[in-house]
Amino acid sequence: MGRSSSGGGKGRVTPQKVKSSSSSTVVKHLFSTKDENDGKARSLYEDAKERVIDYIQASGMKCSMVKSIRDGKSIDFNAIVPTLNAPTQTEAVARETEMAQNKILYSTKLDENMRKSAYFETNKRTVKSNIMFKFVTKDMDIKLRGEADFTSTLEDPIKLLKRIERFMKKSADAQYDFLDFWEANQKFFAMKQGTTENLMHFKERFLRQAEVLQDLYGVAWFQNFAVKTKAYAAIASTDTAAKDKFKDDIFEAVLATGFLCICN
Structure with missing residues:
Protein backbone atom coordinates (compact mmCIF):
# COMPACT_ATOMS: atom_id res chain seq x y z
CA MET A 1 0.00 0.00 0.00
CA GLY A 2 1.71 3.17 -1.18
CA ARG A 3 1.66 6.40 0.73
CA SER A 4 1.06 9.70 -1.05
CA SER A 5 2.58 12.89 0.23
CA SER A 6 0.20 15.29 1.94
CA GLY A 7 2.31 18.01 3.41
CA GLY A 8 4.24 21.01 2.22
CA GLY A 9 4.43 21.87 -1.41
CA LYS A 10 5.71 24.84 -3.32
CA GLY A 11 4.28 28.05 -2.02
CA ARG A 12 3.46 26.87 1.51
CA VAL A 13 3.98 29.58 4.08
CA THR A 14 6.90 28.88 6.38
CA PRO A 15 5.91 29.20 10.05
CA GLN A 16 7.27 32.37 11.62
CA LYS A 17 8.87 31.77 14.99
CA VAL A 18 8.89 34.40 17.72
CA LYS A 19 10.16 34.27 21.26
CA SER A 20 7.61 34.43 24.03
CA SER A 21 8.27 36.00 27.41
CA SER A 22 9.16 32.56 28.75
CA SER A 23 11.83 32.21 26.02
CA SER A 24 10.00 29.27 24.41
CA THR A 25 9.20 29.23 20.70
CA VAL A 26 5.70 29.73 19.32
CA VAL A 27 4.29 29.79 15.81
CA LYS A 28 3.03 33.21 14.76
CA HIS A 29 0.34 34.00 12.17
CA LEU A 30 -0.37 30.33 11.40
CA PHE A 31 -2.87 27.83 12.76
CA SER A 32 -0.74 25.47 14.82
CA THR A 33 -1.26 22.43 17.03
CA LYS A 34 -1.26 22.52 20.83
CA ASP A 35 2.31 21.23 20.93
CA GLU A 36 3.46 24.12 18.73
CA ASN A 37 1.57 27.05 20.20
CA ASP A 38 3.03 27.02 23.72
CA GLY A 39 -0.38 27.36 25.37
CA LYS A 40 -1.15 30.62 23.57
CA ALA A 41 -3.96 29.11 21.53
CA ARG A 42 -6.49 31.91 21.95
CA SER A 43 -4.27 34.81 20.86
CA LEU A 44 -2.59 32.79 18.11
CA TYR A 45 -5.89 31.51 16.74
CA GLU A 46 -7.40 34.99 16.61
CA ASP A 47 -4.23 36.38 15.04
CA ALA A 48 -4.20 33.72 12.31
CA LYS A 49 -7.94 34.14 11.72
CA GLU A 50 -7.46 37.86 11.16
CA ARG A 51 -4.75 37.05 8.62
CA VAL A 52 -7.24 34.86 6.76
CA ILE A 53 -9.75 37.72 6.78
CA ASP A 54 -7.06 40.12 5.51
CA TYR A 55 -6.35 37.70 2.68
CA ILE A 56 -10.04 37.47 1.72
CA GLN A 57 -10.44 41.23 1.72
CA ALA A 58 -7.23 41.76 -0.26
CA SER A 59 -8.34 39.18 -2.83
CA GLY A 60 -11.37 41.30 -3.68
CA MET A 61 -13.94 38.59 -2.99
CA LYS A 62 -17.32 40.29 -3.16
CA CYS A 63 -19.15 37.94 -0.85
CA SER A 64 -20.17 37.57 2.77
CA MET A 65 -17.26 35.31 3.72
CA VAL A 66 -15.70 37.79 6.14
CA LYS A 67 -18.95 38.20 8.06
CA SER A 68 -19.39 34.43 8.15
CA ILE A 69 -15.91 33.91 9.59
CA ARG A 70 -16.41 36.61 12.20
CA ASP A 71 -19.85 35.24 13.16
CA GLY A 72 -18.62 31.64 13.11
CA LYS A 73 -21.40 30.41 10.83
CA SER A 74 -22.15 30.37 7.11
CA ILE A 75 -24.92 32.55 5.77
CA ASP A 76 -28.03 30.56 4.89
CA PHE A 77 -29.19 32.20 1.69
CA ASN A 78 -32.30 30.02 1.67
CA ALA A 79 -33.39 31.76 4.85
CA ILE A 80 -33.15 35.21 3.27
CA VAL A 81 -34.96 34.55 0.01
CA PRO A 82 -36.95 37.68 -0.92
CA THR A 83 -40.74 37.60 -0.85
CA LEU A 84 -43.22 38.96 -3.35
CA ASN A 85 -45.05 41.85 -1.71
CA ALA A 86 -48.78 42.10 -2.17
CA PRO A 87 -50.07 45.37 -3.65
CA THR A 88 -51.41 47.98 -1.25
CA GLN A 89 -53.38 50.02 -3.80
CA THR A 90 -57.14 49.51 -3.88
CA GLU A 91 -57.93 51.01 -7.28
CA ALA A 92 -57.77 48.28 -9.96
CA VAL A 93 -55.39 49.92 -12.44
CA ALA A 94 -53.07 51.25 -9.72
CA ARG A 95 -53.16 47.86 -8.01
CA GLU A 96 -52.19 46.09 -11.24
CA THR A 97 -49.35 48.56 -11.86
CA GLU A 98 -48.04 48.13 -8.33
CA MET A 99 -48.20 44.35 -8.63
CA ALA A 100 -46.18 44.45 -11.87
CA GLN A 101 -43.55 46.62 -10.16
CA ASN A 102 -43.45 44.28 -7.17
CA LYS A 103 -42.87 41.31 -9.47
CA ILE A 104 -39.96 43.06 -11.19
CA LEU A 105 -38.42 43.99 -7.83
CA TYR A 106 -38.95 40.45 -6.52
CA SER A 107 -37.36 38.89 -9.61
CA THR A 108 -34.36 41.24 -9.37
CA LYS A 109 -33.80 40.48 -5.69
CA LEU A 110 -34.25 36.75 -6.25
CA ASP A 111 -31.65 36.72 -9.03
CA GLU A 112 -29.26 38.71 -6.84
CA ASN A 113 -29.74 36.30 -3.94
CA MET A 114 -29.07 33.30 -6.19
CA ARG A 115 -25.92 34.92 -7.57
CA LYS A 116 -24.66 35.69 -4.07
CA SER A 117 -25.40 32.14 -2.94
CA ALA A 118 -23.55 30.58 -5.89
CA TYR A 119 -20.62 32.97 -5.46
CA PHE A 120 -20.49 32.23 -1.75
CA GLU A 121 -20.35 28.46 -2.35
CA THR A 122 -17.55 28.88 -4.89
CA ASN A 123 -15.55 31.08 -2.55
CA LYS A 124 -15.99 28.64 0.32
CA ARG A 125 -13.95 26.10 -1.62
CA THR A 126 -11.35 28.72 -2.52
CA VAL A 127 -10.98 29.93 1.07
CA LYS A 128 -10.75 26.37 2.41
CA SER A 129 -7.96 25.57 -0.04
CA ASN A 130 -6.06 28.72 0.85
CA ILE A 131 -6.39 28.11 4.59
CA MET A 132 -4.81 24.70 4.11
CA PHE A 133 -2.16 25.98 1.70
CA LYS A 134 -1.16 29.26 3.34
CA PHE A 135 -2.29 29.37 6.95
CA VAL A 136 -1.61 26.05 8.69
CA THR A 137 1.60 24.50 9.94
CA LYS A 138 2.69 21.11 8.68
CA ASP A 139 1.57 19.40 11.90
CA MET A 140 -1.86 21.01 11.71
CA ASP A 141 -2.11 20.04 8.04
CA ILE A 142 -1.47 16.39 8.91
CA LYS A 143 -3.93 16.51 11.80
CA LEU A 144 -6.72 17.97 9.66
CA ARG A 145 -6.19 15.59 6.76
CA GLY A 146 -6.47 12.77 9.28
CA GLU A 147 -10.09 13.69 9.97
CA ALA A 148 -12.71 11.40 8.42
CA ASP A 149 -14.81 14.36 7.29
CA PHE A 150 -11.93 16.34 5.75
CA THR A 151 -13.37 15.95 2.24
CA SER A 152 -16.98 16.52 3.29
CA THR A 153 -17.88 18.62 6.35
CA LEU A 154 -14.52 20.39 6.42
CA GLU A 155 -14.95 21.60 2.85
CA ASP A 156 -16.79 24.44 4.59
CA PRO A 157 -14.06 26.89 5.74
CA ILE A 158 -16.19 28.03 8.69
CA LYS A 159 -16.40 24.48 10.02
CA LEU A 160 -12.74 23.97 9.17
CA LEU A 161 -11.80 26.97 11.31
CA LYS A 162 -13.89 25.63 14.19
CA ARG A 163 -12.05 22.31 13.98
CA ILE A 164 -8.72 24.14 13.86
CA GLU A 165 -9.68 26.17 16.92
CA ARG A 166 -10.56 22.96 18.78
CA PHE A 167 -7.22 21.39 17.88
CA MET A 168 -5.33 24.51 18.94
CA LYS A 169 -6.99 24.47 22.35
CA LYS A 170 -6.84 20.74 22.93
CA SER A 171 -5.72 19.79 26.43
Whole structure:
Protein backbone atom coordinates (compact mmCIF):
# COMPACT_ATOMS: atom_id res chain seq x y z
CA MET A 1 0.00 0.00 0.00
CA GLY A 2 1.71 3.17 -1.18
CA ARG A 3 1.66 6.40 0.73
CA SER A 4 1.06 9.70 -1.05
CA SER A 5 2.58 12.89 0.23
CA SER A 6 0.20 15.29 1.94
CA GLY A 7 2.31 18.01 3.41
CA GLY A 8 4.24 21.01 2.22
CA GLY A 9 4.43 21.87 -1.41
CA LYS A 10 5.71 24.84 -3.32
CA GLY A 11 4.28 28.05 -2.02
CA ARG A 12 3.46 26.87 1.51
CA VAL A 13 3.98 29.58 4.08
CA THR A 14 6.90 28.88 6.38
CA PRO A 15 5.91 29.20 10.05
CA GLN A 16 7.27 32.37 11.62
CA LYS A 17 8.87 31.77 14.99
CA VAL A 18 8.89 34.40 17.72
CA LYS A 19 10.16 34.27 21.26
CA SER A 20 7.61 34.43 24.03
CA SER A 21 8.27 36.00 27.41
CA SER A 22 9.16 32.56 28.75
CA SER A 23 11.83 32.21 26.02
CA SER A 24 10.00 29.27 24.41
CA THR A 25 9.20 29.23 20.70
CA VAL A 26 5.70 29.73 19.32
CA VAL A 27 4.29 29.79 15.81
CA LYS A 28 3.03 33.21 14.76
CA HIS A 29 0.34 34.00 12.17
CA LEU A 30 -0.37 30.33 11.40
CA PHE A 31 -2.87 27.83 12.76
CA SER A 32 -0.74 25.47 14.82
CA THR A 33 -1.26 22.43 17.03
CA LYS A 34 -1.26 22.52 20.83
CA ASP A 35 2.31 21.23 20.93
CA GLU A 36 3.46 24.12 18.73
CA ASN A 37 1.57 27.05 20.20
CA ASP A 38 3.03 27.02 23.72
CA GLY A 39 -0.38 27.36 25.37
CA LYS A 40 -1.15 30.62 23.57
CA ALA A 41 -3.96 29.11 21.53
CA ARG A 42 -6.49 31.91 21.95
CA SER A 43 -4.27 34.81 20.86
CA LEU A 44 -2.59 32.79 18.11
CA TYR A 45 -5.89 31.51 16.74
CA GLU A 46 -7.40 34.99 16.61
CA ASP A 47 -4.23 36.38 15.04
CA ALA A 48 -4.20 33.72 12.31
CA LYS A 49 -7.94 34.14 11.72
CA GLU A 50 -7.46 37.86 11.16
CA ARG A 51 -4.75 37.05 8.62
CA VAL A 52 -7.24 34.86 6.76
CA ILE A 53 -9.75 37.72 6.78
CA ASP A 54 -7.06 40.12 5.51
CA TYR A 55 -6.35 37.70 2.68
CA ILE A 56 -10.04 37.47 1.72
CA GLN A 57 -10.44 41.23 1.72
CA ALA A 58 -7.23 41.76 -0.26
CA SER A 59 -8.34 39.18 -2.83
CA GLY A 60 -11.37 41.30 -3.68
CA MET A 61 -13.94 38.59 -2.99
CA LYS A 62 -17.32 40.29 -3.16
CA CYS A 63 -19.15 37.94 -0.85
CA SER A 64 -20.17 37.57 2.77
CA MET A 65 -17.26 35.31 3.72
CA VAL A 66 -15.70 37.79 6.14
CA LYS A 67 -18.95 38.20 8.06
CA SER A 68 -19.39 34.43 8.15
CA ILE A 69 -15.91 33.91 9.59
CA ARG A 70 -16.41 36.61 12.20
CA ASP A 71 -19.85 35.24 13.16
CA GLY A 72 -18.62 31.64 13.11
CA LYS A 73 -21.40 30.41 10.83
CA SER A 74 -22.15 30.37 7.11
CA ILE A 75 -24.92 32.55 5.77
CA ASP A 76 -28.03 30.56 4.89
CA PHE A 77 -29.19 32.20 1.69
CA ASN A 78 -32.30 30.02 1.67
CA ALA A 79 -33.39 31.76 4.85
CA ILE A 80 -33.15 35.21 3.27
CA VAL A 81 -34.96 34.55 0.01
CA PRO A 82 -36.95 37.68 -0.92
CA THR A 83 -40.74 37.60 -0.85
CA LEU A 84 -43.22 38.96 -3.35
CA ASN A 85 -45.05 41.85 -1.71
CA ALA A 86 -48.78 42.10 -2.17
CA PRO A 87 -50.07 45.37 -3.65
CA THR A 88 -51.41 47.98 -1.25
CA GLN A 89 -53.38 50.02 -3.80
CA THR A 90 -57.14 49.51 -3.88
CA GLU A 91 -57.93 51.01 -7.28
CA ALA A 92 -57.77 48.28 -9.96
CA VAL A 93 -55.39 49.92 -12.44
CA ALA A 94 -53.07 51.25 -9.72
CA ARG A 95 -53.16 47.86 -8.01
CA GLU A 96 -52.19 46.09 -11.24
CA THR A 97 -49.35 48.56 -11.86
CA GLU A 98 -48.04 48.13 -8.33
CA MET A 99 -48.20 44.35 -8.63
CA ALA A 100 -46.18 44.45 -11.87
CA GLN A 101 -43.55 46.62 -10.16
CA ASN A 102 -43.45 44.28 -7.17
CA LYS A 103 -42.87 41.31 -9.47
CA ILE A 104 -39.96 43.06 -11.19
CA LEU A 105 -38.42 43.99 -7.83
CA TYR A 106 -38.95 40.45 -6.52
CA SER A 107 -37.36 38.89 -9.61
CA THR A 108 -34.36 41.24 -9.37
CA LYS A 109 -33.80 40.48 -5.69
CA LEU A 110 -34.25 36.75 -6.25
CA ASP A 111 -31.65 36.72 -9.03
CA GLU A 112 -29.26 38.71 -6.84
CA ASN A 113 -29.74 36.30 -3.94
CA MET A 114 -29.07 33.30 -6.19
CA ARG A 115 -25.92 34.92 -7.57
CA LYS A 116 -24.66 35.69 -4.07
CA SER A 117 -25.40 32.14 -2.94
CA ALA A 118 -23.55 30.58 -5.89
CA TYR A 119 -20.62 32.97 -5.46
CA PHE A 120 -20.49 32.23 -1.75
CA GLU A 121 -20.35 28.46 -2.35
CA THR A 122 -17.55 28.88 -4.89
CA ASN A 123 -15.55 31.08 -2.55
CA LYS A 124 -15.99 28.64 0.32
CA ARG A 125 -13.95 26.10 -1.62
CA THR A 126 -11.35 28.72 -2.52
CA VAL A 127 -10.98 29.93 1.07
CA LYS A 128 -10.75 26.37 2.41
CA SER A 129 -7.96 25.57 -0.04
CA ASN A 130 -6.06 28.72 0.85
CA ILE A 131 -6.39 28.11 4.59
CA MET A 132 -4.81 24.70 4.11
CA PHE A 133 -2.16 25.98 1.70
CA LYS A 134 -1.16 29.26 3.34
CA PHE A 135 -2.29 29.37 6.95
CA VAL A 136 -1.61 26.05 8.69
CA THR A 137 1.60 24.50 9.94
CA LYS A 138 2.69 21.11 8.68
CA ASP A 139 1.57 19.40 11.90
CA MET A 140 -1.86 21.01 11.71
CA ASP A 141 -2.11 20.04 8.04
CA ILE A 142 -1.47 16.39 8.91
CA LYS A 143 -3.93 16.51 11.80
CA LEU A 144 -6.72 17.97 9.66
CA ARG A 145 -6.19 15.59 6.76
CA GLY A 146 -6.47 12.77 9.28
CA GLU A 147 -10.09 13.69 9.97
CA ALA A 148 -12.71 11.40 8.42
CA ASP A 149 -14.81 14.36 7.29
CA PHE A 150 -11.93 16.34 5.75
CA THR A 151 -13.37 15.95 2.24
CA SER A 152 -16.98 16.52 3.29
CA THR A 153 -17.88 18.62 6.35
CA LEU A 154 -14.52 20.39 6.42
CA GLU A 155 -14.95 21.60 2.85
CA ASP A 156 -16.79 24.44 4.59
CA PRO A 157 -14.06 26.89 5.74
CA ILE A 158 -16.19 28.03 8.69
CA LYS A 159 -16.40 24.48 10.02
CA LEU A 160 -12.74 23.97 9.17
CA LEU A 161 -11.80 26.97 11.31
CA LYS A 162 -13.89 25.63 14.19
CA ARG A 163 -12.05 22.31 13.98
CA ILE A 164 -8.72 24.14 13.86
CA GLU A 165 -9.68 26.17 16.92
CA ARG A 166 -10.56 22.96 18.78
CA PHE A 167 -7.22 21.39 17.88
CA MET A 168 -5.33 24.51 18.94
CA LYS A 169 -6.99 24.47 22.35
CA LYS A 170 -6.84 20.74 22.93
CA SER A 171 -5.72 19.79 26.43
CA ALA A 172 -1.98 19.50 26.89
CA ASP A 173 -2.60 16.14 28.59
CA ALA A 174 -1.82 14.49 25.26
CA GLN A 175 1.79 15.51 25.76
CA TYR A 176 2.21 12.68 28.26
CA ASP A 177 3.61 9.53 26.69
CA PHE A 178 1.10 7.10 28.22
CA LEU A 179 -1.87 9.11 26.99
CA ASP A 180 -0.28 9.51 23.57
CA PHE A 181 0.13 5.74 23.43
CA TRP A 182 -3.47 5.05 24.46
CA GLU A 183 -4.93 7.68 22.15
CA ALA A 184 -2.97 6.42 19.13
CA ASN A 185 -4.06 2.81 19.69
CA GLN A 186 -7.66 3.73 20.30
CA LYS A 187 -7.84 5.93 17.22
CA PHE A 188 -6.25 3.32 14.94
CA PHE A 189 -8.25 0.28 16.02
CA ALA A 190 -11.53 2.21 16.02
CA MET A 191 -11.00 3.54 12.49
CA LYS A 192 -13.81 3.26 9.98
CA GLN A 193 -14.38 4.86 6.62
CA GLY A 194 -16.69 7.84 6.96
CA THR A 195 -20.06 7.60 5.24
CA THR A 196 -19.14 10.45 2.87
CA GLU A 197 -15.37 9.83 2.86
CA ASN A 198 -13.85 8.76 -0.43
CA LEU A 199 -11.63 5.68 -0.49
CA MET A 200 -8.37 7.47 -1.30
CA HIS A 201 -8.72 9.89 1.61
CA PHE A 202 -9.56 7.05 3.98
CA LYS A 203 -6.51 5.13 2.75
CA GLU A 204 -4.23 8.11 3.43
CA ARG A 205 -5.78 8.64 6.87
CA PHE A 206 -5.40 4.94 7.65
CA LEU A 207 -1.74 4.91 6.63
CA ARG A 208 -0.93 8.05 8.59
CA GLN A 209 -2.38 6.57 11.78
CA ALA A 210 -0.60 3.26 11.14
CA GLU A 211 2.70 5.11 10.91
CA VAL A 212 1.98 6.71 14.28
CA LEU A 213 1.65 3.23 15.76
CA GLN A 214 4.81 2.06 14.05
CA ASP A 215 6.69 4.99 15.56
CA LEU A 216 5.37 4.05 19.01
CA TYR A 217 5.98 0.30 18.82
CA GLY A 218 8.95 0.15 16.50
CA VAL A 219 9.51 -2.40 13.74
CA ALA A 220 10.23 -5.19 16.23
CA TRP A 221 6.63 -5.23 17.46
CA PHE A 222 5.30 -6.31 14.06
CA GLN A 223 8.16 -8.72 13.48
CA ASN A 224 7.54 -10.39 16.84
CA PHE A 225 3.99 -10.98 15.68
CA ALA A 226 5.24 -12.30 12.33
CA VAL A 227 7.28 -15.13 13.85
CA LYS A 228 4.19 -16.38 15.72
CA THR A 229 2.04 -16.76 12.62
CA LYS A 230 1.23 -20.06 10.90
CA ALA A 231 2.45 -18.65 7.60
CA TYR A 232 5.88 -18.01 9.08
CA ALA A 233 5.99 -21.48 10.62
CA ALA A 234 5.22 -23.01 7.22
CA ILE A 235 8.42 -21.57 5.74
CA ALA A 236 11.27 -24.07 5.70
CA SER A 237 13.60 -23.51 8.63
CA THR A 238 16.58 -23.48 6.28
CA ASP A 239 15.11 -20.74 4.07
CA THR A 240 16.37 -17.77 6.07
CA ALA A 241 15.94 -15.37 3.16
CA ALA A 242 12.22 -16.18 2.92
CA LYS A 243 11.81 -15.86 6.68
CA ASP A 244 13.54 -12.48 6.71
CA LYS A 245 11.42 -11.25 3.82
CA PHE A 246 8.26 -12.39 5.59
CA LYS A 247 9.22 -10.39 8.68
CA ASP A 248 10.16 -7.36 6.60
CA ASP A 249 6.80 -7.43 4.79
CA ILE A 250 4.61 -8.06 7.84
CA PHE A 251 3.75 -4.40 8.45
CA GLU A 252 2.39 -3.98 4.91
CA ALA A 253 0.56 -7.31 5.13
CA VAL A 254 -1.14 -6.40 8.41
CA LEU A 255 -2.17 -3.01 7.05
CA ALA A 256 -3.53 -4.45 3.80
CA THR A 257 -5.63 -6.97 5.71
CA GLY A 258 -6.91 -4.38 8.15
CA PHE A 259 -7.74 -1.91 5.39
CA LEU A 260 -9.81 -4.50 3.52
CA CYS A 261 -11.68 -5.33 6.72
CA ILE A 262 -12.75 -1.80 7.63
CA CYS A 263 -13.23 0.10 4.37
CA ASN A 264 -16.72 0.33 2.90
